Amino acid sequence: MIAILIFIIIFLLILNGLQYFFRAKMNKSLKEIHEKLSDIIKNESAEKVLIQTDQEAVKLVLIQINRFLSYNQKVRADYAKAKESSSKMLSNMSHDLKTPLTVILGYVEKLNLNENMNEDERKEVSNKLYQKTKDVIDLLNQFFDLVKIDADDYAIPLKQVAINEVCRKTVLEFYELLQSKGIQVELNIPEQPLYILGNEDALSRIFSNLISNSIRYGSDGGTFGMTVQEEEEFVTVDIWDNGRGIAAVHQDRVFERLYTLDDARNPEFQGSGLGLSITKRLTEAMKGSIHLSSKPYEKTVFSCIFKRITY
Structure with missing residues (x-):
């Protein structure tokens, strides 16, 4: 009877020791993951969390963490690309509007200030003014069409x-x-x-x-x-x-x-x-x-x- 009790006590002590060992090992792995994640976030790097472990649960967690990091990197890259695209779009749009509007202003001033202009010259300038104004309207229509298409607000019955x-x-x-x-x-x-x-x-x-x-x-x-x-x-x-x-x-x-x-x-x-x-x-x-x-x-x-x- 005493021998059985001693065996049970020894078994429980071993079991407790193993639990402590695996818990300490798990804590160490989690600490390493925490430190690595902190560095990645702080440095905004594209690294992955890579640590050596034989614990299946930790391996599964690492797989999901690295999948999330890959997704996050893609989102950040897409955002940076969209931001750059938007910035360039506004810059180009400003250029494409500013140039013809400046020309239009020049034609208007010419019509208003040049009182000695004959009818043929006035008609020629008016035609150029009309065409430039039409170009601006066409550009704006294209821009707004593109915005509507991107927003799925452009009906295309098939x-x-x-x-x-x-x-x-x-x-x-x-x-x-x-x-x-x-x-x-x-x-x-x-x-x-x-x-x-x-x-x-x-x-x-x-x-x-x-x-x-x-x-x-x-x-x-x-x-x-x-x-x-x-x-x-x-x-x-x-x-x-x-x-x-x-x-x-x-x-x-x-x-x-x-x-x-x-x-x-x-x-x-x-x-x-x-x-x-x-x-x-x-x-x-x-x-x-x-x-x-x-x-x-x-x-x-x-x-x-x-x-x-x-x-």
Whole structure:
């Protein structure tokens, strides 16, 4: 009986000792985690909490902590990118509004102060004033459209649309302008209807933006082209030119709001940086995608890909 009691006491002492050991080990691990987390937060670093342990519970906690740190790092990076984008957007918007408004003010002053201006000169200045004012209104409309699209407040009702017909109509609207600039037009648009679930107005705006972009930046290549083709269950619309193209450093950013190429702010290549951003968002709103491939003075292609429907 006494032997049994001694055994039980020894067993309890060993058990208590093991509990104390594992508790001390757990406390040590938690302390290390606490110190490491404190350093990461204090230094705002992208490090992870890495400690050696054979305790499964601690390993599971570390996995979740490091997942949270990765998520937090991504959120911070996205915030920094959004902040930088917003800052640049405001700066570019200020520039894009200030320049034409200054010109408009100059025209108004010319009309008011020059009493000796003849009727033809006055009419010419009035026409220029009208066009500049229209440019500002167009810019503001694009900006607010982009804001509405980003806020999911831009209604795009979808229905069956023959995308090749929309392409044909849109190119026709630009045909005279393309001819006036001496640009050779190469079209490959099938007669057989290719249907997608889309919106005709949105598609027209997408293709108009891309054609305008091609004329603005690629007319020096002398050729403009549009190709519509069926690829398995998809329809691809390629709008291309052989002009100066877009350097690789810019290709990943051309769809960002108000992002423009370095020389896009001189009068010859004036652009707002909103058209391609709107184009991308409208394409995605119709469950499509848009891609850019460019080799300067060889071929620059914007490819819009939509899922084909057969009903």
